[in-house]
Amino acid sequence: MATYRIRHCERLSGEISIHAAKNAVLPLMCASLLTKEPVTIERVPELTDVHTLLEILSDCGVSVRRDGDRNAPDSTLTLWAEEPQSPTSGDLLSRMRASVLVMGPLLARTGYARVALPGGCAIGQRPIDLHLKGMEALGAQVQLTPGSVTLQGTLRGGSVYLDFPSVGATENIILAAALARGTTRIENAAKEPEIVDLCTFLNEMGAAISGAGTGAIVIEGREALHGCVYRPIPDRIEAGTILCASAMTEGSVLLRGVRPDHMRALLFKLSETGVTLRESPAGLRLSGRASQPVQVRTLAYPGFPTDMQAPMMALALRLRGTSVFLETVFENRFMHAREMARLGAGIRIEDRIALVNGGRVLSGTDVTSTDLRGGAAMMLAGLAAEGETVLHDPCGHIARGYEDLPSMLNHLGAHITVEGFPEG
Numbered sequence: 001m002a003t004y005r006i007r008h009c010e011r012l013s014g015e016i017s018i019h020a021a022k023n024a025v026l027p028l029m030c031a032s033l034l035t036k037e038p039v040t041i042e043r044v045p046e047l048t049d050v051h052t053l054l055e056i057l058s059d060c061g062v063s064v065r066r067d068g069d070r071n072a073p074d075s076t077l078t079l080w081a082e083e084p085q086s087p088t089s090g091d092l093l094s095r096m097r098a099s100v101l102v103m104g105p106l107l108a109r110t111g112y113a114r115v116a117l118p119g120g121c122a123i124g125q126r127p128i129d130l131h132l133k134g135m136e137a138l139g140a141q142v143q144l145t146p147g148s149v150t151l152q153g154t155l156r157g158g159s160v161y162l163d164f165p166s167v168g169a170t171e172n173i174i175l176a177a178a179l180a181r182g183t184t185r186i187e188n189a190a191k192e193p194e195i196v197d198l199c200t201f202l203n204e205m206g207a208a209i210s211g212a213g214t215g216a217i218v219i220e221g222r223e224a225l226h227g228c229v230y231r232p233i234p235d236r237i238e239a240g241t242i243l244c245a246s247a248m249t250e251g252s253v254l255l256r257g258v259r260p261d262h263m264r265a266l267l268f269k270l271s272e273t274g275v276t277l278r279e280s281p282a283g284l285r286l287s288g289r290a291s292q293p294v295q296v297r298t299l300a301y302p303g304f305p306t307d308m309q310a311p312m313m314a315l316a317l318r319l320r321g322t323s324v325f326l327e328t329v330f331e332n333r334f335m336h337a338r339e340m341a342r343l344g345a346g347i348r349i350e351d352r353i354a355l356v357n358g359g360r361v362l363s364g365t366d367v368t369s370t371d372l373r374g375g376a377a378m379m380l381a382g383l384a385a386e387g388e389t390v391l392h393d394p395c396g397h398i399a400r401g402y403e404d405l406p407s408m409l410n411h412l413g414a415h416i417t418v419e420g421f422p423e424g
């Protein structure tokens with residue numbers, strides 16, 4: 001249970017480095033199940049989701065070594081899956097959605113996987129039908145029981161069409177197909193940078209994957225993969241969250257170690273608000289005044305990321321006029337709007353559309369973190385509110401996906417104090 005006390009902030013300024021991407025690191029950690037050799041991942045961020053997945057992997061028989069100071073930005077993780085097995089603890093898996101990514105590698109490596117149905121943020125139904133459709137296309141027998149799923153079989157290549165370009169399903173199928181006999185083709189695959197990162201990593205382990213970053217990914221199965229040392233991509237959502245915070249406060253912030261090419265949709269939308277964005281070898285700088293309202297439609301990559309919808313809505317609270325948000329990826333992802341209204345925001349929700357009447361004076365009060373990105377958005381909203389905002393995060397949502405977001409914002413001039421344990 002953590003409580004964040006956020007004081008009104010006039011202006012953020014300064015420079016900051018961005019951590020490695022949570023959504024890249026988690027699938028890489030699961031990929032370690034595919035080889036009996038050690039796999040080393042560099043710059044692993046200090047996140048609750050990383051810790052939970054480490055517990056799950058340990059439960060799967062994976063040896064874990066974490067080098068360096070756990071709180072150092074360059075902490076290195078070595079995972080060694082000599083003889084992996086299915087996890088025994090369903091409770092751990094039900095804590096996080098990405099835990100389902102142990103399914104594909106375990107099945108491919110051992111011919112058997114039994115996993116509890118995954119948890120994570122309650123931002124929608126979040127079924128795993130597309131994951132299972134992929135495993136069946138590779139020849140797995142799937143048996144669903146209440147609360148868990150069992151898969152078995154020797155995998156062979158197959159063709160899969162995804163009805164939606166699901167990030168997790170694309171990753172799980174790639175992971176399974178890497179050790180399947182023959183060629184697998186995924187049509188309407190997700191194109192997110194984290195998918196490309198996973199495929200680059202797997203190719204370094206000896207896999208043969210082409211087409212990553214396009215809608216058609218081809219995987220030539222290999223008999224075995226080997227270990228490697230890898231540095232994941234920077235976190236485009238953490239970077240985007242800091243940019244929104246800066247834009248809200250008419251700040252001038254330089255982000256170091258980012259990939260602006262992974263953030264085009266967001267950068268276009270930020271420019272539409274009136275801020276200036278400048279890319280240079282030193283990094284990505286945002287400055288100037290955000291004033292114009294925006295229209296945002298969340299989509300699969302390269303569209304506007306659903307994970308940035310809540311932080312962008314926090315920014316919209318400052319934009320004079322009506323901003324429009326259409327959430328097309330998850331059906332229940334406006335929970336933060338209710339909390340923003342407690343600060344005095346004018347937001348109307350109609351099904352998957354949120355109309356944000358920006359420019360109102362916001363006043364600090366007690367609010368609650370509803371989910372990971374919604375919680376971060378409330379921290380941003382607190383910067384804009386007059387007086388003090390007390391953000392309660394009873395489930396530790398924010399620390400699941402941000403490595404010490406309050407410290408990052410404080411480094412840029414915010415005043416946020418933390419009481420209790422961020423990890424919930």
Ligand code: UD1
Pocket residue numbers: 022023024026097098124125126127128129130131132164165166167168169194305306307329330331
């Ligand atoms: C990943 C990200 C998450 C991000 C999301 C969308 C990780 C660890 N998490 O989540 O931060 O918000 O992508 O960019 O990378 N769906 C189905 N059936 C399935 C799978 C998904 O219907 O089998 C639906 C979901 O309910 C949702 C949509 O597809 O409506 C997108 O989900 P998906 O892309 O799978 O998201 P995740 O991989 O869970």
